[in-house]
Amino acid sequence: MSDINDNTQSQLQDENKLIAQRIEKLDSIKARRNAYPNHVRRTHTATQLQSEFGEETKEDLVGINKSITIVGRVISRRGPFVTLQDESGTVQAYLGKALQKSNEDWAVLDLGDIIGCSGILAKSGKGQLYCEMFTDDDFIILNKTLRPLPDQWSGLADQEIKYRQRYVDLIVSAETRKTFSIRSKIISQIRSFLTERGFMEVETPMLQTIPGGASAKPFETHHNAMDIDMFLRIAPELYLKRLVVGGFEKVFEINRNFRNEGVSTRHNPEFTMLEWYQAYADYNDLMDLTEEMLRHLANSVLGSTTLTYADEEYDLAVPFERLSMLQAVLNYNEQFSVSDFATLEAAQNAAKSIGIEPKVTWGIGKLLCEVFEETVEEKLKGPIFITEYPAEISPLARRNDDNPEITDRFEFFISGREIGNGFSELNDPIDQAERFKSQVAEKDAGDDEAMFYDEDYINALEYGLPPTAGEGLGIDRLVMFFTNSQTIKDVILFPHMKPVSKNIEKEDN
Structure with a gap:
């Protein structure tokens, strides 16, 4: 029992440290701008992009030169790429190395943050659509989340927490x-x-x-x-x-x-x-x-x-x-016949034979129903x-x-x-x-x-x-x-x- 308590206490301490770090990042955003902006308007959802442009080749998209704005929650991050999740699905965004060094929001980005990305629609060598951003203004954190998300692969392991914190369950599952x-x-x-x-x-x-x-x-x-x-x-x-x-x-x-x-x-x-x-x-x-x-x-x-x-x-x-x-x-x-439910006494005996104790107020119909529900x-x-x-x-x-x-x-x-x-x-x-x-x-x-x-x-x-x-x-x-x-x-x-x-x-x- 003490080991379980120690593990729980250790997990809480680790989580509190992460929350404290995120609050520091939030404070850095507040020091330079409104930390909760509401001016970004998306042009496409993830599913809309896939439906309209999923069949286009990488070269076709270069010729189309489609400007887009996407929004969503960051669920993964790999180098210059982030994956956003919106209600319809997922889509990627890309920020080049030079911009990564100059963009202050990128420096404080964490998994779970809600972001907005504007740029040109492109396709990777693996065939995945992404939004390529070209200026500092193209990337912005819309909501700096303070609590870390569960691991995206294992999700919420605790079934009870899934029900108590359905909002987290919906994010990760x-x-x-x-x-x-x-x-x-x-x-x-x-x-x-x-x-x-x-x-x-x-x-x-x-x-x-x-x-x-x-x-x-x-x-x-x-x-x-x-x-x-x-x-x-x-x-x-x-x-x-x-x-x-x-x-x-x-x-x-x-x-x-x-x-x-x-x-x-x-x-x-x-x-x-x-x-x-x-x-x-x-x-x-x-x-x-x-x-x-x-x-x-x-x-x-x-x-x-x-x-x-x-x-x-x-x-x-x-x-x-x-x-x-x-x-x-x-x-x-198989042990019952029609006669077992023809009289009150017979129905009472039938119920007792399978462990049901009849109440005084029960008639044949109630007894039949009790046997039905039980067996x-x-x-x-x-x-x-x-x-x-x-x-x-x-x-x-x-x-x-x-x-x-x-x-x-x-x-x-x-x-x-x-x-x-x-x-x-x-x-x-x-x-x-x-x-x-x-x-x-x-x-x-x-x-x-x-x-x-x-x-x-x-x-x-x-x-x-x-x-x-x-x-x-x-x-x-x-x-x-x-x-x-x-x-x-x-x-x-x-x-x-x-x-x-x-x-x-x-x-x-």
């Missing part, structure tokens, strides 16, 4: 930048996919007096001016369905939700969901649309419907499997829709016409992870009121994830909700799949982390 570029494209393509099909994007409240739309423990806060307790939303569902009642027949929202529950490789207390609702449609229509949308996203964002996740290959062009929850349990548990969920490679969820665990879903014990509901799984949840909406206000009351009873019995009774939503249903289907799709988990990321923290720019406690000693006056 092209893979991280690619992940969040894909995430942005996925969200953009979702918007265009739905709007092209007649859906309208809307916004609903994130602060709510009654949290609803999902079974989850909410975050609580207090509104001072109104002197009322409020909650961060756990889902936008009930507000979106209010809009369908009001006459907007196709609506969607890409929303931030907050659930006060555990943190894991697939859970973050703040996460992004897509929810959409369509009047005069049922859950089968949603499954069809989900398949279509994922194929569209794969083609438009990745250029292929074949993806690799955790060393497994997935072909989204193949029709997605659809399987009832009961059949899935039977398929993955099946993580084994579902998918993509697969699990259907026919019990009414007992689906307080907002429409009962099946042929079997009122189940609902017209599905959950969508890929690689053992739930990605989406959709169903034909319950639009019977009397039935909905009774289900809310059942949820309240469960909350009173100690279930802090059970739903509240939402009187205004019942009021809305009494004005008439058309036959409607709705679905929620987890954007974070979808991006994990599209980028082959194994933890949700890899696809959230700033995931929640426990604060680092520091002992700060006050200096004696």
Whole structure:
């Protein structure tokens, strides 16, 4: 332990020395000019230069005599050459020996500094484009960075620091930048996919007096001016369905939700969901649309419907499997039969046989769901829709016409992870009121994830909700799949982390 502490202390001392040296260099810049200028305007990004001039020969570029200005962060330096990194990529700049001796900014240049370079576009003998500078005014440090960058080849070795200091991770990791570029494209393509099909994007409240739309423990806060307790939303569902009642027949929202529950490789207390609702449609229509949308996203964002996740290959062009929850349990548990979930006693015994201790309030549907989650969920490679969820665990879903014990509901799984949840909406206000009351009873019995009774939503249903289907799709988990990321923290720019406690000693006056 002492060796680790000694090494950490030594690293801190070395870093502090480097920072002190850089501060001295910054002071030398301040002594002669504004150290943070904002007058340089680039003409090309790295990618634009490569696209427009990458095929030109060295001799062609001499004839073209193209003046350019480039900006970016210095990520490598070799003799008279520096490599700049901008958002699009990298490009080189060259400062001759004579100018290196006269240019004061060059003398204090470090890796990580943000610079501007103006000159003539040229190509090296190895075929690399670069900006050749000819006067002292052609090179300037725009921001003298005080902290040294991690080694560009090894990047940030500490995974926790990658999440805490995402800005550094983005600087040094092209893979991280690619992940969040894909995430942005996925969200953009979702918007265009739905709007092209007649859906309208809307916004609903994130602060709510009654949290609803999902079974989850909410975050609580207090509104001072109104002197009322409020909650961060756990889902936008009930507000979106209010809009369908009001006459907007196709609506969607890409929303931030907050659930006060555990943190894991697939859970973050703040996460992004897509929810959409369509009047005069049922859950089968949603499954069809989900398949279509994922194929569209794969083609438009990745250029292929074949993806690799955790060393497994997935072909989204193949029709997605659809399987009832009961059949899935039977398929993955040879010891069970239909009769094991025909009566409450049999279902209790089935649950106990695999180590689940039933609660008094659990019915057959809840027991079936517990067995499914324990023995099946993580084994579902998918993509697969699990259907026919019990009414007992689906307080907002429409009962099946042929079997009122189940609902017209599905959950969508890929690689053992739930990605989406959709169903034909319950639009019977009397039935909905009774289900809310059942949820309240469960909350009173100690279930802090059970739903509240939402009187205004019942009021809305009494004005008439058309036959409607709705679905929620987890954007974070979808991006994990599209980028082959194994933890949700890899696809959230700033995931929640426990604060680092520091002992700060006050200096004696």
